[in-house]
Amino acid sequence: MKLRVYALLFALVLIVSCSKETKEDDTPIAEPEPTPQLEYGYDLNDYLVLRDTVSSGDTFGAILDANGVTQNIIYQIATTYKDSFDVRKLVVGKPFTILKSKDSLEQTQVFIYEKNRVEYVVIDLRDEISLTNMAKPVTMKTKEASGVITSSLYETMVENDLSPYMSDRLATIYAWTINFFKIQAGDRFRVVYTERFINDSISVGLGDIQAAYFEHKGRELYAFKFYPEDGDEKISADFYDEEANNLRRAFLQSPLKFGRLSSRYNLKRRIAYYGNKVRPHKGTDFAAPVGTEILATADGTVTKSERRGGNGNYVKIRHNGTYETQYLHMRSRNVKVGDYVRQGDVIGWIGMTGNTAGPHVCYRFWKNGKQVDPFLQDLPASEPLAEQYHNEYYTLYAAIEGPIGLYSVLT
Known part of the structure; x- marks a missing residue:
């Protein structure tokens, strides 16, 4: 009898236990909230x-x-x-x-x-x-880069894993002081710049160049971007050297950003095709692929924009009472007579119109009505930074560490 009772009690315990386990197993488990994927x-x-x-x-x-x-x-x-x-x-x-x-x-x-x-x-x-x-939110990071010229500025940028757009920026900054058709192997540069990032990791391009150093033919050239904190409307953001002189000049060194100086101004040039007779060349030729942008080398008013004879498509600009420039053999023109152009504006594109054996622009330069060699002219510079801003300027850039500092030398 007792064995039956114990057996029944044991069976009852098993039933209750199984019942509890079943209830626990039937209870749904809450799924975790998914992590938000915000985009x-x-x-x-x-x-x-x-x-x-x-x-x-x-x-x-x-x-x-x-x-x-x-x-x-x-x-x-x-x-x-x-x-x-x-x-x-x-x-x-x-x-x-x-x-x-x-x-x-x-x-x-x-x-x-x-x-x-x-x-x-x-x-x-x-x-x-x-x-x-x-x-998308963009953050700016300040970075530094440097390199030694091997062949061209563009190729040096590629070799140093830098944006090829950096070469364009440097060419613009130094357009008045360096003839980039004559940079040499061994020339070197250093630059402090900002780069734009999404999520602090994905680069979306260059920001501004803040400071640069270029050693060209042994000559040290500094460039520091400056705009006074008081926001003086008379002062625009521009680049100045270690003595607070503006890097800008009245004229660019070249009407092209990049290309090749193929023929100099030469009044004693002899050409075999014409029996080695003297055929003066009063222009400076810059060769580049068809379609390359041609830039106005200084502010001025367009006085000629036409196609004529050996000049082909050409543009002539009067800059003031002293200087005029002319640009020959264009594929097409981008300005008309009477237009006022600013230094660096695109006035046309490299072509082969008129008397030319290859794509180039013949750049001609007049001073007081006489054609002269632009590379031999002592051209005026822009106004230096006003003295009232010198303390702010030197304080800002003396703090830059390393070879690009105002009082440092590239070693």
């Missing part, structure tokens, strides 16, 4: 996400139509927001993202198009349609 101002966890790039032949309308957006809505977007986003100008290769609802309808709710790595446009189709031009 473009949206939590991507809330949507079905489609990422793609614009392909050849794609149009804004075709992309949205393929994703269930009606033609009426497409037309409404194209017309209502045409001033802030031209839907006809989608660029092949640019990425776009479509956010769809997480239900059986999978309805397109947001269209995002990246204009570049920083700027993008958001078209929200939920409720009332809205379009917003946005930009």
Whole structure:
């Protein structure tokens, strides 16, 4: 009898125990909240996400139509927001993202198009349609770089894993003081600059050059960007040397940023084709590929812009009562008579019009009505930095450490 009772009690314990285990097993386990995936101002966890790039032949309308957006809505977007986003100008290769609802309808709710790595446009189709031009947060980092010229400035940048745009920036800064057609192997540079980053890790291009040093033919050339803190409207942000002299001159060294000096001004030049007779060359030729931009070497007014005889397409500019310049053999011209141009403006493009054996620009320079060699002229410089700003200027750049400092020498 006792054995039966014990057996029943043991069975009851087992039943109760199993019952508890079953109840515990049936209790649902709460899923952890997903980590927010924030992008473009949206939590991507809330949507079905489609990422793609614009392909050849794609149009804004075709992309949205393929994703269930009606033609009426497409037309409404194209017309209502045409001033802030031209839907006809989608660029092949640019990425776009479509956010769809997480239900059986999978309805397109947001269209995002990246204009570049920083700027993008958001078209929200939920409720009332809205379009917003946005930009990703960008941070600036100060960096330093240096190099020794091996062949060209551009190739040296590539060899040192620097942006090729750096060569363009340096050429612009030193356009008045260095003839980049004559830089030599062994010339060297050092530069302090800012670089733009997204998420502190993805580079989206150069910012500003803050200071630079260039050693050319043994000559040390400093450049420090400066703008006074008081924001004097009479002072523009510009580059000055170690003595606070403006690097700008009245004329650029060359009408091209890059190319090759192919023929100098030479009044005693002899040409075999003409029986070695003296045929004076009163211009300075700069060779470069067809289509290279030709720049006005100084401010002035266009007095000639035409095609004529051996000059081909050419432009002539009067800068003041003393100086004029002329640019020959252009493929095409970018200015007309009466236009006022600023130093560095594109006035045309390298070509082979007129009497020329290859693509180049023949640059001619007049002083007091007489053609002269531009490289032999003592051309005026811009005004130096006003003395009232010297303390601020020297304090700012004396603090830069290393070879680029105002009182240091590159070793």
